[in-house]
Amino acid sequence: MNKLEVLQDISFGNQIAEEERDVLRSYFVETNTWRKILRNEIDIIYGPKGSGKSALYLLVQDNKEYLTKNKIILVPAENVRGDPAFKAIALDPPASEREFTNIWKLYFLTLIARAVNQNDFNSKIAKKFISIMQESNLLLSETSTLGSILKFVQSYIKKMGNPSAFEGSVSVGEATGTITGFSGRIIFEELGEEDAKSGKVSASELFNMAESVLQEADHKIWILLDRLDVAFDEASDLERNALRALFRAYRDLRSCNNLILKIFLRTDIWERISDSGFREATHLSRDLRIKWDKNSLKNLIIRRVLGNDSVIKFYDIDKDKILGSSDLQQDLFLKMFPDQVEVGEKQSSTFDWLIKRTADGTGQNAPREIIFFLNNLVEKQAQILERGESEPDGTWLFDRATFKQALPELSEYRIVKVLYSEYPDLKKYIEALKTEKTEHTVLSLSKLWNVDVTQARTIASRLKDIGFFEERGSRSAPSYWVPFIYRPYLNLVQGKADDN
Incomplete structure (x- = not known):
């Protein structure tokens, strides 16, 4: 089995739980949240x-x-x-x-x-x-x-x-x-x-x-x-x-x-x-909030990887042993994916790159976006090999460059299918940011949206609440930063907008 055959077979599942009900249990890990629900504590x-x-x-x-x-x-x-x-x-x-x-x-x-x-x-x-x-x-x-x-x-x-x-x-x-x-x-x-x-x-x-x-x-x-x-x-x-x-x-x-x-x-x-x-x-x-940390997200990725027999055969691995060891899970991740997407001493690891690019303005990562991105990554890499281009180096299934190619679809999905469908009244303000800078003040937003400063602050606050903006700076002089997940669709330029 070669890399193209693995990529043509692999799936990270459906990002919508209702659409993968039949296989959901095979990915599931019994967390403390789950046990509390079953014990009727929540x-x-x-x-x-x-x-x-x-x-x-x-x-x-x-x-x-x-x-x-x-x-x-x-x-x-x-x-x-x-x-x-x-x-x-x-x-x-x-x-x-x-x-x-x-x-x-x-x-x-x-x-x-x-x-x-x-x-x-x-x-x-x-x-x-x-x-x-x-x-x-x-x-x-x-x-x-x-x-x-x-x-x-x-x-x-x-x-x-x-x-x-x-x-x-x-x-x-x-x-x-x-x-x-x-x-x-x-x-x-x-x-x-x-x-x-x-x-x-x-x-x-x-x-x-x-x-x-x-x-x-x-x-x-x-x-x-x-x-x-x-x-x-x-x-x-x-x-x-x-x-x-x-x-x-x-x-x-x-x-x-x-x-x-x-x-x-x-x-x-x-x-x-x-x-x-x-x-x-x-x-x-008797309530509880679902939170995902980096370790649980990596475990989620590995569990979905191990739902593919083609991956198990290609790497000749023991599924149960890997599920029982976080070190072996890390080893498998490094076999499949490059160590870095952007190479450099100060650059993030591939996993940290993925976490940063799929987080919203609240700093939270949802499994839905990660699953969507990984499925798109598989599709992009398979298309590259189907065209007869070079395979990824060593044991990797994915090239560094493919990660950046897979991001725009996630960006469009998150903005169009999620934000615009749920908050249509905010669409014109998000659209107005296209090709603009990635960070704004209330003054720059006021000018861009053609509203007064008070209105701009109110709109920016709503965009922060839905996770589109990350608020930075001080309470008296906040700035509004657009997370990586939204940037490709809006074609944003790195930097801070001019207040003048």
Whole structure:
């Protein structure tokens, strides 16, 4: 097997976790974060885009042996692929944060009722819980999609006009799934004496019933939520109301030990909804932020390398031995890649070069960008050898020059597919930087964007928050530096812009 044949066969996997679900476990290393999630010490997992949140979300679902052994019933509350269940809410958003909290709670109760019914829990309390949900027409079909369940719940609440209570009779059109009448007994406030006499039941009482069902059956239900960044528009009132309401619902459910919400959320989204003040934040102690250091990123690269039989055969290596030794992992890295991309005593090693070129303005590296870059590196090097050009020196699979050729595609992907798609209102300010210098002051940005200094500072601050700028200098005289990852697409020139 020659180098071209290896390059034509090698893959570092898909940078999108949902697209490589079948092979994700072969790359996975059981980190302390993972163990804390499984031990039920963590409910909320924060991480930047591309940091591996969705990978953890999928791996939790696919760990069937552990879930069965520990009697955990998983209830996904959002679609792994396709349109998010909550996307439709944007068409007819709830009027208030309070109404959204009630939607979350009733949605969760509906999913819990379906799970309890599917698992045939037959205790007295289980039958009572199912009976109440059934009488309220909230025991929905096993074939109902998450989107249709959510639409039903929203309709259920809005139809009443008063989001704090349901009364009357409930009937549902079989063909359309729409509500034509009511006969519900559920309220979201605390029960008064008259409410209790009339047979009403509070949502909190239903959650307590469900908790009792699970305690008697010695089971747990984990309700999983991911992809909330896709479900709601960035920085909108809907996103803020939806997620603040979600965390209020989470707070109210914390009294349950067997009924648990597991929320996977992007760090920047959490910062947006909490920036304006969020009292519930003080109650969120079971959370954890995903962070990748240099050692864990190198290990990720090696694990993905070792997912290729062609590499194992070409270098005649023992996969298990290499995975068990960081020194052997370093040796393999140096066999495959050149020691430096830019040669010189003061120049970085290849790995450090890669880390610098794939970091955003926050200084963070996400596996998604590294995987994207390495796959593009393979493609570029294979094209070079397919043209009959010289092979890389020694045992290397990649030439130094190929690294620089592979960077522009990553730069375009990060700006066009990530920043422009998520923050379209900032596109014109980023585009205005094309062919400009790599470092700016508020004054130079004010001139470039044709806005006053106050506006320039506000825009620059937003660009810093999304990781486009790295802020340097002092608080009174900051400068804004564009990281390497964005420079090729914008064709930037090294240096500091003139203030005059």
